[in-house]
Amino acid sequence: MASKGARRGMKSARKMMDKIKHPPLLKVIIPACQAAAAPPLGPQLGQRGIQIAAFCKEFNEKTADIKPGTPLPTRITVNPDRTFSIVTHSPPVTYFLKMAAGTKKGAMSGQETAGKITLKHVYEIAKIKSEDPPFENIPLQEICKRVIGTAHSCGIEIVRKLESEDYAQFLIQRKEIVAQQQEELKQQREAKMLRL
Known part of the structure; x- marks a missing residue:
């Protein structure tokens, strides 16, 4: 049986839990x-x-x-x-990167390329993000480096030049790869559900 002191302590703890700040x-x-x-x-x-x-x-x-x-x-x-x-604030960097690359999804594995953008895209995204309060005192060059880092983590490749015909072909191939990956994920989920 709990002592009076312990019960009082539990009551005060409950009161404190109810008043979350x-x-x-x-x-x-x-x-x-x-x-x-x-x-x-x-x-x-x-x-x-x-x-x-x-x-x-x-x-x-x-x-x-x-x-x-x-x-x-x-x-x-x-x-x-x-x-x-x-x-x-302006949208997240990942949103701008996916819009510039013309893709809806980033890379699912570290080796694949989800899209491509040019250095001009990086500069334009950095320019937009530089107007946000968190980036006020950060030089544009540093913001560009952060945009490039985020692009790499999303699987978006940065290139100097991008030909529209070649990139259109890349996006068609990418769409097929994404559809295949989604089908594999769906099969894995279904297999997991069967095991439960």
Whole structure:
């Protein structure tokens, strides 16, 4: 039988667990013009006491001039009186890389090439990202190096020159490879389900 002191300690621990303090800054990626009360965004806002409908309306109005569905890293600052401020950044580097390469998926293994872009693409992406607050004081050359590093991790090759006919042929072959990989993944999942 637990002593009185231990029971009191458990009660105070339960009280502390019920009062979880969330940080005043929430970092999420929300598709432009598509903020909705559905998970995962709705519950995250609700936990911080933000009026979900008001937030969704304000975010969707703020991003109305951006292509719907574009992923936007968003910083939401929650004030003590439950008001909030929204700061949106440009889409992630991976989004720009895949758009420039004309591919929807990165490489599934380290050896394959998911797409190709030129050095001009790298420069343009770095130029856009340099306007984001986290990159304010970072030289453009350093941002370019980061973009190249991200491209390599996605399986996107950086080339000096890109011929449109050759690249169109590459994308057709790539589409076939991706379809084959997805079929293999589907078979692996089905085999796993049968084992359970």
